[in-house]
Amino acid sequence: MKSDYQKCLNKGQNMRNCAFEYYNKSDSLLNVSYKNLKAKMSSKEQSKLKKEQLEWLKKRDQFFQKVYSDTKKEGNFIEGTQDFEMIIYDEQAKFVFGRVKELINKG
Template identity: 40%
Template sequence: MRNLIILLALFLCSKAYSQSQQTALDTLEIRYQQCLGNSHNMYSCAVTYYKQLDSLLNTTLRYLYSSLNTGRQQKLQEEQLAWETKKEEYFKKIDERVEKMHKRTMEGLDDEMISTDNKAAFIKERLTTLLNI
């Protein structure tokens, strides 16, 4: 009975954490859209959003590593390494595309903003996946 209560408490804490992180993610998204809606410094909006998502991703990963059993930690670590490899490849392609576009466009910051937005979306997708573990 005692073990059941402990497991239930851990489950509820995990659910509460996941919900608070989802709320944080939703709040970041709302702030980002509001910032973009101002039509000023849109590149700065994208950079801030990207950094905040990356920070939330790192916080979520640290929490998951500390709360999962050894077997699930190992699986998460393997999945994260595979994701990191995909991220590096994807970001490299985006950066190469932006570099080519700089030569054809007048406004380099527009290209950088779109690139940063795409990178943020990639991180957000991973974060959403992790919040549903």
Template identity: 70%
Template sequence: MIQKSAFVFFILVAFQCNAQTMETVNKVKNAYQTCLNSGSGMKNCSIEYYNQSDSLLNVAYKNLKLKLSSKEQSRLKKEQLDWVKKRDLYFEKVYSDTKKEGHFIEGSSDFDMVVFDEKANYVFTRVKELIKRI
């Protein structure tokens, strides 16, 4: 757990220092794939991947906000709140669709892994959008 926390801290520091590059996002994605390729603890890999996507979203949002006028910040805040509503609906749909597909037993490690993977990918799409605007 300490190792993962240190990794997240490193990523966040690197993310701030590297002027919000897509390289940082790619590093997180590569680390996730390496974790999955290990073949063990894959549910934990996807949970950590989601947590990292959420952390990077917060960093990207804050860094973009710093570069905007107060009027633009207000628009960004409204935009982000609208996105959060869409995200929540999407997350509900992902859960429901994964349950309907019937390939995985609800609550199983495989089920959770798929759901967290989809959630993270959705959040990373927003992270990339914000990075492009910084």
């Protein structure tokens, strides 16, 4: 996925869409990883995983807000532009892929 993302970015066109697609793939992979892990667990372990995931979702939301705010403060990109959104989606995808790796390692 990462190499496809880089190839898309290297074209230098519609880079926002490249980043958006990369983020969507990270989110889909997160859902699949979570469901696969959950399916292997006892109900007690599933309950623990669900609680952990809810905590992670809170951290994700905070991180996403921080990325938006920090990117806006840096002033390198104008809010609402495709470049601005590309940076946001890229950072969000990296964060989500981190959680995917954690879930895979638990399995």
